[in-house]
Amino acid sequence: MDQSLREACGIVGVYNVPNAAEAIYLGLHALQHRGQESAGIVVCNGHTMHSRKGMGLLSRVFGPQDLAHLRGHTGVGHVRYSTTGASKPQNTQPLVLDYSAGLVAVAHNGNLINARALRRECEARGSIFQTSTDSEVIVHLMAQPDHADRPDSLAHCLRRHVRGAYALLVQRTDRIVAARDPQGFRPLSLGRLEGGYMVASETCAFDQAGAEFLREVEPGELVTVDETGLHSERFVPEREVRPAMCIFEFIYFARPDSVLLGESVHTVRKRLGVQLAREHPADADVVVAVPDSGNSAAIGYAQESGLPYDRGLIRNHYVGRTFLNPVPGERSRQARLKHNVVQDVVRGKRVVLVDDSLIRGTTLQSLVQFVRAAGATQVHLRISCPPNRYACYYGIDFPTREELIAAHRSREEIEALLSLDSLRYLSLEGLQAAAPGAGGFCTACFGGDYPVPPADLMEDKHRLEAHGAVTEETVAGT
Secondary structure: OOOOOOEOOEEEEEEOOOOHHHHHHHHHHHOHHHOOOEEEEEEEOOOOEEEEEEEOOHHHHOOHHHHHHOOOOEEEEEEEOOOOOOOOHHHOOOEEEEEOOEEEEEEEEEEEOOHHHHHHHHHHOOOOOOOOOOHHHHHHHHHOHHHHOOOOHHHHHHHHOOOEEEEEEEEEOOEEEEEEOOOOOOOOEEEEEOOEEEEEOOOHHHHHHOOEEEEEOOOOEEEEEEOOEEEEEEOOOHHHOOOOEEOHHHHHHOOOOOEEOOEEHHHHHHHHHHHHHHHOOOOOOEEEEOOOOOHHHHHHHHHHHOOOEOOOEEEOOOOOOHHHOOOHHHHHHHHHHHEEEOHHHHOOOEEEEEEOOOOOOHHHHHHHHHHHHOOOOEEEEEEOOOOOOOOOOOOEOOOOHHHOOOOOOOHHHHHHHHOOOEEEEOOHHHHHHHOOOOOOEEOHHHHOOOOOOOOOOHHHHHHHHHOOOOOOOOOOOO
């Protein structure tokens, strides 16, 4: 996997679960792949909210003593990679704020495409922002005088103002609310746990915490869990729901052991590999995955092609997902530490390398060099998605076309740049045929057809980072 690809966060919420902090921690542990910059948990006992947040991995932020001090039966948690708002402590989520309607904690996965315009409107009405993340905009909209007294303030704000990608958890002292944008760009699922409920970005979080998967939160749906049970409503008319889940959830982001749209992610990725082998066979001796993101597709490619599959590249799991590191120089250094070649597997062989995507090409350029230096006679690269040629505005941080290796280069030019004997991509038609259901995916990064046209320029997004903030370790109230 090219280290440039970065995604934005995992969220977990629980209601009426004894020792909520531990359940949230276990869920976030399963979602650590979605964000390694910072982590936070907020719990509530029905009257008081307690929060702990910090920079770094979940295990660095929370120890056993920290979880013991977070006492409550309801809570939300978050692991973050920044795509809007800088990587600094004040942007760590869940955000906790107190306004006229009481305490509220917010955890958000996605990207609001009109965040800058909404922020300007709120500031013009007197709002004072504590962070530079787009997620805070939602709370300030809810706190506006014409919204704050409405029982459906969140639904009203989402319906009237907010555009873009959001899987959202909002905690109050007496309930948790989960919402998903009308396109369903980012995944969000609902489960049962110990007589209560759990909501999480992926079903692997339920497995870790011992919860039972019930169903996905639907695009355009708002689910409220309180003492009377679970309640569902549509905050937009059904005719305005246009499902467009990010196809990269299946290609790369989601864990292989998660279930999306009723199918195992691992199974879907194997189908991508099968289709890739049908479209682009190679005269070669061995199939090698770029671990770990290329593993499932490589298995499918080998099964369909009849070529042997072997572990020619070993990943050092003590080096994190390099695409999640916000510092470019550090990403490059980590990429050099991340992989090693099993020489006996590739020496004297014609090698098919299978990876999920090719973004900037920096990591793969190094890997091809490593494989050739280990004695491979040929290196053929097969990518289980089409060329990425367009920016993403919905939560994947490749914001400009200039960053993308395929945006301004032909396939032959990329082959020469990466020292490949051949490079082939899965077609868009093949990708869609292998994906679950009858379509309804966002593929804008391949063809530039955006389901929700971006309202803010990306440079406006980065201007958010100029805002300073002050945060507290613990927020309490009644």
